[in-house]
Amino acid sequence: MPNDSLSRSGNRNRNTPKEKPKGKKKKITGKRIGWTLFITAALAIFCALAGYLFVMVNGEQIYKANKDKINVNGTSKVYDRNGVLMGELSVQKSDPVTSEEIPDLLKKAFVATEDKRFYEHQGVDIWSIGRAAVKDIVARSAVEGGSTLTQQLAKNLFLSRDKTFFRKATEVSIAMALERNLTKDEIITLYLNRIWFGRSYSGIKAASEGYFGVTDLKQLKLWQIATLAAIPKGPSKYNPISNPEDSKARRAVVLQLMFEQGMIGKQEMEAAKAVNYDYKQPEKVQKYQNFMEYVMNEAEDALPGVSGNDLIIGGYQIHTTMDAQAQNALDQAMADDDMFEKSPDDQPVQASMVIINNQTGGIAAMAPGRDYKRGTFNRATQSRRQPGSAFKPIAAYAPALESGKFTMDTPLSNERQSFNGYSPKNLHGYSSTISMTDAITKSENIPPVWLLNQIGVEKGVQFAESLGIPMDKNDHSLAIALGGLSKGTNTLEMAQAYSAFANKGQFQKAYSIKQINNSDDQVIYTHEEAFKPVMSEKTAYEMTQMMQNVVNSGTGRKARIDWPVAGKTGTTQSGISGNSGNRDIWFVGYTPEYTGAVWMGYDKPDGKHMLRNYSGQSAAFFGRVMGDALKGHPVTQFSQPKGYEPPVVEKPVETVQATAPSGLNGSYSQDTQIVSLSWTASAGDNVQYRVYRKGSSDPDFTPIMEAMKGTSGEDTSPVPGNTYEYYVVAYGPDGKESERSNTISVEVPADTTPVDPQQGTDPNQDGTLPDNGGVTDGQNGTDQGNTNPGGADNGTGTDQVPMTPGDTSGNGTGGTGNDNGSSGNGIDTNQGNGQTTIPDTGTVNGETTVNPNDISTSTTGTLGDGGQENNFNDHSNSNRGHRNRN
Numbered sequence: 092m093p094n095d096s097l098s099r100s101g102n103r104n105r106n107t108p109k110e111k112p113k114g115k116k117k118k119i120t121g122k123r124i125g126w127t128l129f130i131t132a133a134l135a136i137f138c139a140l141a142g143y144l145f146v147m148v149n150g151e152q153i154y155k156a157n158k159d160k161i162n163v164n165g166t167s168k169v170y171d172r173n174g175v176l177m178g179e180l181s182v183q184k185s186d187p188v189t190s191e192e193i194p195d196l197l198k199k200a201f202v203a204t205e206d207k208r209f210y211e212h213q214g215v216d217i218w219s220i221g222r223a224a225v226k227d228i229v230a231r232s233a234v235e236g237g238s239t240l241t242q243q244l245a246k247n248l249f250l251s252r253d254k255t256f257f258r259k260a261t262e263v264s265i266a267m268a269l270e271r272n273l274t275k276d277e278i279i280t281l282y283l284n285r286i287w288f289g290r291s292y293s294g295i296k297a298a299s300e301g302y303f304g305v306t307d308l309k310q311l312k313l314w315q316i317a318t319l320a321a322i323p324k325g326p327s328k329y330n331p332i333s334n335p336e337d338s339k340a341r342r343a344v345v346l347q348l349m350f351e352q353g354m355i356g357k358q359e360m361e362a363a364k365a366v367n368y369d370y371k372q373p374e375k376v377q378k379y380q381n382f383m384e385y386v387m388n389e390a391e392d393a394l395p396g397v398s399g400n401d402l403i404i405g406g407y408q409i410h411t412t413m414d415a416q417a418q419n420a421l422d423q424a425m426a427d428d429d430m431f432e433k434s435p436d437d438q439p440v441q442a443s444m445v446i447i448n449n450q451t452g453g454i455a456a457m458a459p460g461r462d463y464k465r466g467t468f469n470r471a472t473q474s475r476r477q478p479g480s481a482f483k484p485i486a487a488y489a490p491a492l493e494s495g496k497f498t499m500d501t502p503l504s505n506e507r508q509s510f511n512g513y514s515p516k517n518l519h520g521y522s523s524t525i526s527m528t529d530a531i532t533k534s535e536n537i538p539p540v541w542l543l544n545q546i547g548v549e550k551g552v553q554f555a556e557s558l559g560i561p562m563d564k565n566d567h568s569l570a571i572a573l574g575g576l577s578k579g580t581n582t583l584e585m586a587q588a589y590s591a592f593a594n595k596g597q598f599q600k601a602y603s604i605k606q607i608n609n610s611d612d613q614v615i616y617t618h619e620e621a622f623k624p625v626m627s628e629k630t631a632y633e634m635t636q637m638m639q640n641v642v643n644s645g646t647g648r649k650a651r652i653d654w655p656v657a658g659k660t661g662t663t664q665s666g667i668s669g670n671s672g673n674r675d676i677w678f679v680g681y682t683p684e685y686t687g688a689v690w691m692g693y694d695k696p697d698g699k700h701m702l703r704n705y706s707g708q709s710a711a712f713f714g715r716v717m718g719d720a721l722k723g724h725p726v727t728q729f730s731q732p733k734g735y736e737p738p739v740v741e742k743p744v745e746t747v748q749a750t751a752p753s754g755l756n757g758s759y760s761q762d763t764q765i766v767s768l769s770w771t772a773s774a775g776d777n778v779q780y781r782v783y784r785k786g787s788s789d790p791d792f793t794p795i796m797e798a799m800k801g802t803s804g805e806d807t808s809p810v811p812g813n814t815y816e817y818y819v820v821a822y823g824p825d826g827k828e829s830e831r832s833n834t835i836s837v838e839v840p841a842d843t844t845p846v847d848p849q850q851g852t853d854p855n856q857d858g859t860l861p862d863n864g865g866v867t868d869g870q871n872g873t874d875q876g877n878t879n880p881g882g883a884d885n886g887t888g889t890d891q892v893p894m895t896p897g898d899t900s901g902n903g904t905g906g907t908g909n910d911n912g913s914s915g916n917g918i919d920t921n922q923g924n925g926q927t928t929i930p931d932t933g934t935v936n937g938e939t940t941v942n943p944n945d946i947s948t949s950t951t952g953t954l955g956d957g958g959q960e961n962n963f964n965d966h967s968n969s970n971r972g973h974r975n976r977n
Contacts, residue, residue: 167407169383171415172453172605177379180291180387180403187284188296190276194309196354197295198279200320203348206240209279214241214270215263241266243323244282247401285404288319289326290333293404295319302331303370313355314363317345326399331368338368381463382413382456385472386603393604393616406610411603412453417446417685420719421456430712431461431691432704435790440702441694442709443470444716445586445601446687452590452599452620455685456720457583468694475579476690479706480534480646481661481677482555482574484634485588487539488531490554492630494546499527499633503538513569515540516807518796528637532645533798534660536573543572557625558588558598574661585679586688592638592657593681595730596631597622628732635729638680642710644777646798647678648826650710652718654682655729660706665696669810671786671793672701678709682717683727689713703793749775749821751830752802757817757837759809766806766815766837773821773829781828782806785816792818812841 166179202209208216216239238246245265269278288298299305303315311319321341322329331338343364350360377383390402390409397405421444424430431440439461446456459469468474491497502524505517515536530538543551551571552562561584565577583601591598599622607616638657641647646660658680665672674696679688689709693700702708754771768782782796782804796804809815819832 167402167405167409169379169386169409169411171411171413172455173415174410175415177411177413177415178377178383180383180409186296187294188280188308190280192308193280193283193295194311194316196313197308197311197316197319198283199354200316200345200349201279201283201323202240203352203354204320204345205243205323207348207352209240210275212239212241214266214268215239238262239266240282241269241278244278244285245269247282247285247287286323287326287399287403288322289330289399291403298322301372304372312363313346313359314342314366317342317349317363318368320345331370332372335368339364379413379418381459381469382411382418382454382603385454385457385469386411389603390607393607393618408608408612409604410606410608412448412451412455412605413603414446414448414455414720416722417456417716417720420716421446421458423719424712424716425458425461430708430715432702432708434693435699438693438695438700440691441470442689442691442712443474443582444687444689444712445471445582446685446716446720447586447590447601449590449593449681449684449686452587452601452622453605454583454601454603457603470690470694471582474581474690476581476675476692477574477576477579477663478585478677478679479574479661479663479675481585481659481679482576482580483531483534483539483572484592484638484659485555485558485560486551486574487543487572488527488637489592489626489630489634490550491527491542491546492633493554493626494550496546497527497542499637501527503527503530504541505530505535505537508537508541510540510544510569513540515573516805518804518807519799520801520803520805528640531637531659532640534641534646539572540569543569554625555588558591559600560584560588574663582688582690585677586686589658589679589681589688590686591625592631592634593683593686593729594622594631595628595732596624596626598625599623629735632729632731632735635681639729642680644798644824646706647680647710648798649707650678650680650714650717652682652714652721654717654721654726656680656682656714656717657729658710658713660710662706664808665698665701667698667701669788669813670698670701671784671789671795671808671810672703673705674701676702676704676706676709678706678713680710680713680717682721683729684724685717685720687713687717689716703789703791705794705797707794707797748827749773749778749823749829752780752819752821752832755817755819755832755835757835759837759839761840764809764811766809766817766839767803768806768817768819769803770819770832772802775821775823777824778821779823780804781820781822783818783820783831786810787813787815792816809837809839811839814838 168179169177171177206216242262245262248265273281283295285294287293288295288302290301292298292301296306296308298319299308299311299315302318303311305311305315318331318338321338321344324341328334329338329341346355346360346363349355350357355363386409387399387402390407391397391399394402425442425444431442434440441460442458443460444456444458445454447453448455457471459471492499497503503526505522505525507517507521508514517535517537519533519535521537525535525538527538529535548567548569548571552567555571556562560580561578562571563577568575587598587601590601599620602618604616605618606614609615635657638647638659639655641660642650642656642658647656647658650656650658658678661675661677661679662673663675665674673692675690675692677688677690679686681687689712691709691712692702750773752770752773755768756770757766757768759766770780772778773780778800780796780799780802781794782799783792784795784806785792795806795808806815806817814836816834816836818834821829
């Protein structure tokens with residue numbers, strides 16, 4: 092058996108196929124490595140030669156095909172909504188200068204700054220490109236250009252501004268072609284004639300004349316040469332008119348480079364660095380200038396790969412939404428001094444207005460201010476001011492209707508009351524209830540606050556945001572019902588918001604460009620309409636009906652024209668203790684065709700610069716402009732929703748002119764700190780009254796109550812220690828005032844209320860925080876801020892950390908509205924009882940006024956600022972007890 096087993100085993104082994112021997116590994120020899128390197132090098136050389144040949148041929152072809160661009164400077168044109176030419180973007184263009192007209196030092200300054208190896212390379216600086224590539228790799232994005240001066244010229248002449256590999260390769264090829272066809276001196280001369288210098292200045296001569304008034308370039312001083320050489324790195328940032336400090340800093344960098352490269356001496360450098368720019372350029376006004384500047388900014392956003400210089404000289408055709416008739420009407424009204432209150436000095440009353448086409452959302456007309464200068468502050472878009480009662484429809488009435496819980500006829504609470512410590516006041520007295528229509532017509536204050544409290548503050552905030560109003564985190568309080576916004580708003584945003592009421596509840600962001608064609612007349616941009624429903628058609632229509640009442644028989648009567656008009660007035664009071672003037676007056680309204688928002692006020696409001704008039708003046712401005720803008724148009728009506736039964740809208744009734752009121756008398760109550768007035772009624776139908784007041788320090792009488800149907804009223808904002816004179820006039824539906832009533836004088840004694848050692852003081856009992864300065868010491872003390880920084884904080888509350896007698900440091904921790912700053916600066920922590928303090932509100936001429944020093948937040952309970960007000964105005968922040976002048 093063992094032998095058999097072995098035999099079988101042997102058979103199996105003989106029958107199994109034998110495995111093939113494995114192949115031998117090839118050895119890596121020197122010869123093989125050599126051939127590999129040779130082939131790789133040959134391929135690299137071939138690719139390099141092919142690439143170089145492609146660059147050469149491609150650049151030469153582009154150069155020859157577009158050679159005419161070197162001598163032709165086609166400016167972009169702007170057209171109105173009807174295709175009529177408005178003008179050209181480049182309005183500061185000059186004839187090109189020859190090389191002989193450009194001083195050698197000016198050329199050297201640009202070489203030192205932009206391309207110090209300009210005279211050594213052939214269009215491309217390999218070292219700079221390598222350095223830029225390393226920086227791009229490190230940053231993982233295209234952050235460094237590495238472009239030579241010749242490449243910049245190639246880009247400006249032939250290419251767009253996007254930064255891609257293929258565009259960069261084309262730029263290089265064109266630059267090399269320029270170097271082969273032009274001399275270095277021709278290149279730098281062409282460069283200086285074509286580069287953009289900001290503010291629509293194209294070319295070195297236009298920039299020299301525009302920034303310095305120098306037409307002969309050889310007359311330029313060293314500091315001026317360096318200033319010009321500093322601009323191309325950032326034309327908007329480094330031009331001396333828009334940003335003199337940044338320009339001076341960049342000029343110093345240019346001078347340093349010129350010194351390091353041996354072009355100037357150290358003493359020359361230091362002297363040129365120290366010069367301050369103070370040139371006042373003569374302004375050349377172009378028609379529709381402000382609208383065209385807005386269009387240019389929008390075009391840069393619409394075409395992200397196109398620079399400002401490209402827009403100016405790129406031969407674009409920009410078709411806008413501007414209505415020439417509306418813009419002309421607005422410009423003429425802005426130029427009419429009779430439309431504005433007289434200023435006590437050379438700081439004029441300013442204004443802005445925006446008109447929007449309701450059907451398209453396009454901007455029909457815009458006025459950034461009176462006597463607008465190129466490139467200056469645009470109040471229509473950059474200013475932020477408190478809207479007062481003009482915000483009631485946005486924050487309270489419309490969202491209440493939209494909630495479905497309220498109608499135009501729902502009885503709203505109109506009783507004197509407080510909302511968790513917030514106590515707004517009515518001008519026309521109080522009643523148990525009032526309809527929404529009457530409340531908005533009279534501009535009462537209790538109903539919108541009550542409504543917002545019922546539906547919830549968040550509903551009001553969300554509705555305002557849906558209408559394009561940016562709301563701050565500190566705006567979550569009942570104060571927004573009366574226009575108390577922490578950062579304010581502007582006429583563009585308000586017109587945009589109200590246009591949704593006019594457009595059946597559909598909102599669209601305002602725009603100014605319909606279409607852009609390139610130099611070959613190809614459409615490269617078209618605005619896409621993006622309407623979105625933000626409220627029901629029923630809500631929008633009912634808001635329109637109620638705001639028609641405001642214009643027909645309420646506070647907006649002066650906006651009436653021969654078209655249906657709906658709108659709302661707004662006023663904010665001065666916010667300065669002892670000053671009865673107004674900081675801002677508004678009217679925002681609309682016809683079926685157009686929506687317009689008007690603001691008036693001072694850029695730098697202070698005790699001397701406050702408006703004595705009320706929002707009737709802004710309403711009158713609206714009426715003047717809108718009447719002229721629609722002249723010749725067919726009159727249309729607001730369309731109602733299908734199946735809707737229209738409410739009865741109060742129409743103006745023609746009556747005999749009202750007779751003068753009589754028997755005016757008044758008295759001041761120390762307890763309520765209110766002046767109560769009463770008089771005998773005038774004869775006539777539908778008579779209303781207007782009350783005028785003049786304080787001890789006021790130059791003249793100003794209206795303080797408007798659209799009053801009763802024969803009594805309350806002045807809720809007298810300042811202790813003043814004497815006031817009052818008279819009353821009556822008027823009917825025609826708006827004509829009667830003769831004056833008798834004039835009375837009411838003395839408001841100085842406040843002598845003792846300080847409760849356990850409480851702070853609120854002299855007006857209404858949340859108004861006076862600016863009294865210093866710290867009154869008691870057991871705990873009342874910190875009233877520091878008058879030097881303009882503090883105004885003394886509300887009520889328990890000071891939890893006692894002060895020793897004579898101590899004015901004010902180091903307590905406050906209760907509601909209690910100010911406890913250090914060194915009298917008033918830091919209010921509002922930690923006492925956790926209550927929320929909300930700003931003081933009052934009324935002027937039948938509408939809400941908000942003291943901009945007292946805006947609160949319901950989340951933190953701190954008092955805040957009433958608005959940035961275009962970086963000019965009081966940034967009063969009562970939770971810190973001081974005002975910052977920005």
